[in-house]
Amino acid sequence: MNSVSESYKNNPLHLKHIIPLDFKTALKLPDSHAWTLPDHPMADPLTHAAVPVIDLGGPQAATLIRQACEKWGAFQVTNHGIPIKLLNQVEFQTRRLFALPANQKLLAGRSPEDFTGYGLPRISTFFSKLMWTEGFTILGSPLDHARQLWPHEYDHINFCQVMVEYQKELKGLAEKILGLMFRSLGLTQEDIAWFKPKYGCKSPQGVLQLNSYPVCPDPNRAMGLAPHTDSSLLTSLYQGNTSGLQVYRDNVGWVPVHPVSGALVVIVGDLMQITCNGRFKSALHRALVNNTRHRISTAYFYGPPQDVKISPSVKLTDHDHPILYRPVTWREYLDAKATHFNKAIELIRYDASSC
Numbered sequence: 001m002n003s004v005s006e007s008y009k010n011n012p013l014h015l016k017h018i019i020p021l022d023f024k025t026a027l028k029l030p031d032s033h034a035w036t037l038p039d040h041p042m043a044d045p046l047t048h049a050a051v052p053v054i055d056l057g058g059p060q061a062a063t064l065i066r067q068a069c070e071k072w073g074a075f076q077v078t079n080h081g082i083p084i085k086l087l088n089q090v091e092f093q094t095r096r097l098f099a100l101p102a103n104q105k106l107l108a109g110r111s112p113e114d115f116t117g118y119g120l121p122r123i124s125t126f127f128s129k130l131m132w133t134e135g136f137t138i139l140g141s142p143l144d145h146a147r148q149l150w151p152h153e154y155d156h157i158n159f160c161q162v163m164v165e166y167q168k169e170l171k172g173l174a175e176k177i178l179g180l181m182f183r184s185l186g187l188t189q190e191d192i193a194w195f196k197p198k199y200g201c202k203s204p205q206g207v208l209q210l211n212s213y214p215v216c217p218d219p220n221r222a223m224g225l226a227p228h229t230d231s232s233l234l235t236s237l238y239q240g241n242t243s244g245l246q247v248y249r250d251n252v253g254w255v256p257v258h259p260v261s262g263a264l265v266v267i268v269g270d271l272m273q274i275t276c277n278g279r280f281k282s283a284l285h286r287a288l289v290n291n292t293r294h295r296i297s298t299a300y301f302y303g304p305p306q307d308v309k310i311s312p313s314v315k316l317t318d319h320d321h322p323i324l325y326r327p328v329t330w331r332e333y334l335d336a337k338a339t340h341f342n343k344a345i346e347l348i349r350y351d352a353s354s355c
């Protein structure tokens with residue numbers, strides 16, 4: 001039991017935290033989905049604080065990425081090489097999936113101890129109110145679940161082809177951006193040898209999450225996706241042209257990440273924070289909903305090879321920067337996250353007395 005997909009077997013979910021509402025029939029916000037006021041303030045728009053937009057082909061890309069990761073834990077990338085045609089196909093297929101009748105989507109419902117298929121976000125269990133969202137999680141080929149969604153002979157084929165192609169592109173992009181992040185910190189190929197899978201080992205893992213936020217009758221009292229950090233090394237997110245994503249910055253507040261045409265949002269995950277010994281911080285983020293547009297996003301979580309223990313790079317530690325985190329695999333970290341949610345990173349931290 002050492003893969004990401006095994007990690008939830010020890011923490012099965014209750015069905016009420018898996019099965020989404022039938023949003024099409026909800027004309028007003030049910031009490032089960034009515035959240036009280038947010039805990040943190042919105043950023044003052046007059047500060048003009050904004051997550052940076054970086055041209056991946058530009059000469060300054062590595063430096064700008066380092067600055068963005070230190071300051072925001074997130075940035076948007078243009079010129080990333082993923083064809084806009086593919087992004088449009090992904091959005092089309094994602095909308096096609098979520099437009100299916102509720103009972104048909106449930107044919108591909110996630111089982112309580114698994115993590116692929118259709119359902120609510122894994123973190124639902126940590127909140128007393130439910131989120132205004134539904135998701136579909138893919139690890140590699142979505143074939144089995146897609147056949148359940150579209151039982152007629154050929155209806156699932158385009159969906160599968162597009163999602164497999166998209167994951168291939170996103171994996172290449174994640175590796176490129178990760179390379180730039182490490183280089184920007186002065187780390188060489190040898191320092192990050194763990195990142196290249198050894199011969200015979202399984203390659204690095206990526207998980208694709210399709211998110212749907214249906215039109216909401218009372219968006220100011222609903223929550224699309226509650227504040228969280230991602231467990232990954234990095235997450236690449238496509239949000240089409242509908243706003244909703246926000247990133248939290250200390251002393252500033254929640255900052256909207258407005259869509260830039262064709263751009264992807266890159267979010268630093270917890271495993272990256274560990275690898276960089278806290279130099280880059282994973283970004284706390286959330287998604288809000290609206291009452292006019294059905295918002296779709298796709299998030300690709302990129303993590304280390306399954307048998308690799310991530311630990312802070314020694315080059316980033318010294319007398320003034322003592323090693324902060326214990327070694328951990330992605331699977332072990334997801335286990336910690338499944339039980340301790342946003343406090344998981346603190347559990348991996350050496351306490352001051354043991355340094």
Ligand SMILES: C=C1C[C@]23C[C@@]1(O)CC[C@H]2[C@@]12CCC[C@@](C)(C(=O)O1)[C@H]2[C@@H]3C(=O)O
Nearest residue numbers: 115121122123207209228230231232301337
């Ligand atoms: C690999 C994964 C990261 C993720 C859990 C998952 O198994 C697939 C879904 C991911 C997601 C998306 C919404 C927020 C989040 C915290 C959650 O509950 O499910 C993330 C998980 C994560 O990054 O820990």
Ligand SMILES: O=C(O)CCC(=O)C(=O)O
Nearest residue numbers: 209211239245287297299
């Ligand atoms: O929909 C969004 O903008 C955010 C999605 C997200 O944070 C996630 O899937 O982890």
Ligand SMILES: [Fe+2]
Nearest residue numbers: 228229230285
């Ligand atoms: Fe996220």
